[in-house]
Amino acid sequence: MNARYRTAWLSSALCLTVAAFITMNVAYGSSQNAKKERVIKIVAQRFSFTPNELKLKKGENVRLEFTSLDFVHGFKVPDLNLRADLPPGKITTLHLKPEKVGTFDFICDNFCGAGHEDMVGRIIVND
């Protein structure tokens, strides 16, 4: 094994080791986060979100899991800079950790028909 080959081999081995370490930490971190997250399941269908009022605590980790039944609805919380498309046939997940107390309106922001304007709700964050 000449010096150049040995250096390349050692570098590759080191990279693999570091990559494995990072992967383990990400997985461990995700697992830890998952344990701490409160899961709220929300159903979107024309023209409502159910539930349409979410009560959260400031600083808590929340995972919103959306199921859309009939349309690619949108979920948007303008004041929290949070939005997602909600295609039917899959669960759409958003992670949220509110850092301020207050009431934050959310809307469907994909025009979905005659009752689109009624497809709204709010997130209430308390201490």
Add this chain to the structure above:
Amino acid sequence: MINRRDFMKLTAIGGGAVFISGLTSLSQAATGYGKGAAYDDFYFVQLSDTHWGYQGPANPEAANTLKKAVATVNSLETQPDFIVFTGDLTHTTDDPKERRKRLNEFREIVSELKVKNVRFIPGEHDASLDNGAAYKEIFGNTFYSFDHKGVHFVMLDNVSDPGANIGEAQLAWLAADLGKQKKDAKIVVFTHRPLFDLAPKWDWATRDGAKAIDMLMPYTNVTVFYGHIHQEHHHQTGHIAHHSAKSLIFPLPAPGSQEKRTPLPWDASMPNKGLGFREVEAEIKTAEYKIIEFPVSRG
């Protein structure tokens, strides 16, 4: 027969809105524009949000409002150079057949306008549920541009995508279209939704509207006329003025003023309250656009 000048006096006396838009560039147009096109005084009429096919308590007379507005426009002594409808020609329906029926009925009603130079763009009620398919069959392209007496008019579609995106393809077209204009060209944009974030919690915005505004910003003389919010509203993004029009179906509350954007209650004693159309007069002598608000009908 309405004399336009007399009507302007009446609106001023009666507290009607006569809004002067700061398009100080129009005087420059007099010196010649583009390919030698000379600027000349003219005015156009903007009608918006007619929602043909709507049935509900917010306007029990919905079957008549558009027809009355057409009659009022036809009664103007001096007819406008052209008329523009800035979207929500019809009220939305899930039924594709009914959508086409409403669009065709709308077209039939407005064919009674004396002025035959009539321009259209869709609103989300016309186009969002089928990405503009029915609208295109009946009215043609959802975005385009045209020139009139030295002013370049751009018709933008921010509704065929239900997510209120103009979209990369149309933005590329806009860039190419604007690229043919001089930086001091007189440019007027018609669109349905506000291009800026007027009230995001009511979805009164265009998701990628900032990209269009960025493209327009290098041009020194740009004014935007839009609909969607069923009321008169005036806003500036830098030097670009944005003016929304009243609707011809029901008024909506001031942006963000209440929890839901529900229509203002019908007033049987004033059935056309909050409704109307506008004329926009480009006058070279004052170097301004005058926006004059009209009621649905008079007398």
